[in-house]
Amino acid sequence: MAEGFQKLENDLEGEAEKCLQELVDRCLVLVCKKSLDGTKLRSCKCGKKVGIPPEICRLWNLQTFIVKGPSLRKITFPEEILGLMQLRLLKLPEFYLPNPPSLSADKGSHMVFSNVQTISYLSPCCCTKEFITRIQNVKELGLSAYWIEELGLSAYWIDSWIDYDGLLNNLVHLQQLGTLSLTYRFGGFLPASAKAFPATLKKLKLKSTYLSWSSLDIIAELPNPEVLKMMYGACDGEEWCPMVMGFN
Numbered sequence: 001m002a003e004g005f006q007k008l009e010n011d012l013e014g015e016a017e018k019c020l021q022e023l024v025d026r027c028l029v030l031v032c033k034k035s036l037d038g039t040k041l042r043s044c045k046c047g048k049k050v051g052i053p054p055e056i057c058r059l060w061n062l063q064t065f066i067v068k069g070p071s072l073r074k075i076t077f078p079e080e081i082l083g084l085m086q087l088r089l090l091k092l093p094e095f096y097l098p099n100p101p102s103l104s105a106d107k108g109s110h111m112v113f114s115n116v117q118t119i120s121y122l123s124p125c126c127c128t129k130e131f132i133t134r135i136q137n138v139k140e141l142g143l144s145a146y147w148i149e150e151l152g153l154s155a156y157w158i159d160s161w162i163d164y165d166g167l168l169n170n171l172v173h174l175q176q177l178g179t180l181s182l183t184y185r186f187g188g189f190l191p192a193s194a195k196a197f198p199a200t201l202k203k204l205k206l207k208s209t210y211l212s213w214s215s216l217d218i219i220a221e222l223p224n225p226e227v228l229k230m231m232y233g234a235c236d237g238e239e240w241c242p243m244v245m246g247f248n
Contacts (some may be wrong), residue, residue: 142181181205194221208233
């Protein structure tokens with residue numbers, strides 16, 4: 001509406017309320033709260049079947065895209081999202097981005113997230129070398145493996161299905177990455193060496209990753225760590241027997 005795609009019959013606020021009510025009437029948006037007199041919508045949410053439409057590519061000046069909510073399912077973006085050259089911040093509970101090689105050569109050449117600085121929480125299966133090289137300016141990255149837990153698959157079966165730790169090795173190409181957040185079931189997929197992470201990494205946050213305590217010995221080898229934030233379920237086990245004397 002602000003970009004001029006919607007013709008205004010009333011004032012901007014009134015037209016927005018009209019469009020929102022149409023979505024409610026079509027059951028595409030669920031009403032959570034109303035005003036005391038019942039005439040105004042105070043909060044609402046989208047149903048599970050509502051995805052990200054390809055028309056998002058029309059928002060040429062979009063710089064920030066944030067969706068808040070529980071990690072109930074993985075959101076898949078259309079490949080058109082790669083054409084938003086002004087996008088700087090992309091934040092959702094968990095989402096999947098298409099791999100650039102799936103695009104045609106002439107179309108994919110300009111589809112680079114050159115201005116994106118913050119991405120979270122991205123599915124780890126997106127961390128291919130082809131995609132990582134398209135987000136070279138990212139400074140903050142969040143990865144969520146919630147979908148593994150949701151499907152009820154063990155680390156053993158996932159490990160035989162996808163080269164998970166191999167994908168995480170591609171993070172070394174992010175030479176401006178300063179903050180990395182990992183959440184949900186990374187237990188069997190942390191790279192075997194700290195060399196898989198860029199030397200610029202200073203802050204690492206772990207939540208519900210259920211890493212083995214021995215994985216911290218790998219993290220201890222990071223060259224420039226400043227902050228290690230371990231939240232609930234960061235490691236699996238009651239006792240930490242470090243094999244190293246301390247962190248670098």
